[in-house]
Amino acid sequence: MGNLTKSRRVTTQDIAKSLGVSRATVGFVLNNTPGQTISETTRSRVLEEARRLGYRPHNAARALASGQTRLVLLLLPDWPLDFSLRRNIEEASLTLDEAGYAMITYTPHPTGQARPLWESLQPDVVVALTAFTPEQVTAIRDAGITRLIPDPDVIPENPYIENGPALQLEHLAGLGHRTIAYAGLDDPKVADLVTSRGTRAQETASSLGLPLLASRNIGLTDETAEAALREWRSVGVTAIAAYNDDVAAALTGAALRSGLAVPTDISIIGYDDTPLASMFEPQLSTVRVDSAGLGRYLGRLALSAVEGTPPPAAGPEMRSTLIQRASTGVRG
Structure with missing residues (x-):
């Protein structure tokens, strides 16, 4: 069994066979399935054997079973990747990562011929920093993705104030x-x-x-x-x-x-x-x-769409502040 991880992927069947327990028991433990009467001793043995054998969950199969990929696709406009935009993206990504989701960025180009990433990745939600075009809405929904931010069917009050x-x-x-x-x-x-x-x-x-x-x-x-x-x-x-x-x-x-x-x-x-x-x-x-606060807000907004929870309340990150330095000085 020691060479198993080098030759092929370790499966739940391998763990079950090594411990002499059922595959269902291994699956219940690894998936933390609620409502199962599995002793702590057995649970510990399964987790330890999974670590020893180098078991890694099959994310594609897990996504198929759960109906979620735990991926968020962020559509970026073709803007220069300046300091503020980088901070925004970094904080949105961190907020999602802490909740167990990965964020992928994608910049569609009008002349691009590549297959859109929403078709390849099947993300749980597609987020855009600007309004979706009607063509994008049709293409994303045709790919079977129903969660879009901003929602093209709703015109909510924009919490961000460009002041x-x-x-x-x-x-x-x-x-x-x-x-x-x-x-x-x-x-x-x-x-x-x-x-x-x-x-x-x-x-x-x-x-x-x-x-x-x-x-x-x-x-x-x-x-x-x-x-x-x-x-x-x-x-x-x-x-x-x-x-x-x-x-x-x-x-x-x-x-x-x-x-x-x-x-x-x-x-x-x-x-x-x-x-x-x-x-x-x-x-x-x-x-x-x-920019960092706006990025965190964007991440929480994506989470609310995926998990079906109320959208986050807008906070002070939605307003800009003046910073006075030497280039304006003080006039009498």
């Missing part, structure tokens, strides 16, 4: 700035998100009685950042709300190289509170998003 652009504008206006620019990122992969944040910033400016924001998307290069600064300075811009910390850093660096003082001549605020924001000089004011 970051409002915090940026309120902060700059509170420091006395009246002519403010919004700097987006020139990246087609995040065009929708850039537009969404820019629109929210414009709405906030209007509600504060500020003029329409000068708006421009820049690349993360000296040339585009310097060109944007020249244009904005020519119309009297004194502060910039940036799409993220990378954009804020590019603009701050370009301003300093152009001889502008930050924040005396131009104030700049970023978004996401990445490590770059506190390591940059001058340190960047920014908006902190609780």
Whole structure:
């Protein structure tokens, strides 16, 4: 029996034969089947022999019997895998792992020819960070998967409040700035998100009685950042709300190289509170998003769908907070 684990997979029949007990008894012990009158001595012997022989449960067979694969498939949009998104994914994965589920990430591409992972893996639930397309909903349901998050048949109130652009504008206006620019990122992969944040910033400016924001998307290069600064300075811009910390850093660096003082001549605020924001000089004011908390919430939401429990209550992780540092300073 010692060479058994090297030649083929150990089965419950092997354990039963080695101990002289029934295969059913071994199955009851290994599956922790409730309602069985099995002595603690027998239970201990079965578990010890399973360890000695190197028994590993056959997950495919177990999934077939239980109707669950204990897999969660997370569909990712084709966004850059930045600091905030990584934190979100890591915490969602950890939350699910602690509950006994594995999370697989998958980025579908419009031109992709590979077989979708929901067909190959048969996950218990498919989760998306953005709304499913009608084509995805049809394809996932045709594969026999009924649990989707967000549920395409329900339009719940979104607990996440995108208040970051409002915090940026309120902060700059509170420091006395009246002519403010919004700097987006020139990246087609995040065009929708850039537009969404820019629109929210414009709405906030209007509600504060500020003029329409000068708006421009820049690349993360000296040339585009310097060109944007020249244009904005020519119309009297004194502060910039940036799409993220990378954009804020590019603009701050370009301003300093152009001889502008930050924040005396131009104030700049970023978004996401990445490590770059506190390591940059001058340190960047920014908006902190609780990416880790949002990831844990996403994991709990997936668990509630799989296990049929009420969805988790939204907490403070759903709101962003302002972090003031040297790049905006204080205006009298």
